[in-house]
Amino acid sequence: MAGVAYAVVHSDPPDVYLADDIQVLERLLALKLVAGSEPHQLPQGVAATLRNALLDERWGDALYEWIEVTGMKVDVYTSLEIHTADRLPPDLIGAQLQFTPLFKGAS
Numbered sequence: 001m002a003g004v005a006y007a008v009v010h011s012d013p014p015d016v017y018l019a020d021d022i023q024v025l026e027r028l029l030a031l032k033l034v035a036g037s038e039p040h041q042l043p044q045g046v047a048a049t050l051r052n053a054l055l056d057e058r059w060g061d062a063l064y065e066w067i068e069v070t071g072m073k074v075d076v077y078t079s080l081e082i083h084t085a086d087r088l089p090p091d092l093i094g095a096q097l098q099f100t101p102l103f104k105g106a107s
Contacts, residue, residue: 002082010073026059
């Protein structure tokens with residue numbers, strides 16, 4: 001089963017980040033969100049703390065601190081199944097439909 005990890009950043013408009021696993025997603029969020037921050041918009045000393053966490057490759061720590069400081073809501077999902085044509089072939093939909101709740105007891 002193929003899957004992905006993803007995050008939804010509740011900005012306006014919302015941003016969605018997609019990666020093939022949680023480790024890659026953490027690095028992506030650290031790069032795009034944390035490292036993308038303007039230092040002058042952060043409270044005194046926070047930029048240095050974030051830089052240190054990033055340089056030490058503590059992606060999760062940097063992201064957690066960034067969320068705390070900015071108040072931005074970020075939902076992270078570690079696994080989402082990818083539905084492919086191979087796993088859901090069109091010619092089998094009819095056979096699968098008969099076993100769904102909507103079709104139970106239908107004549």
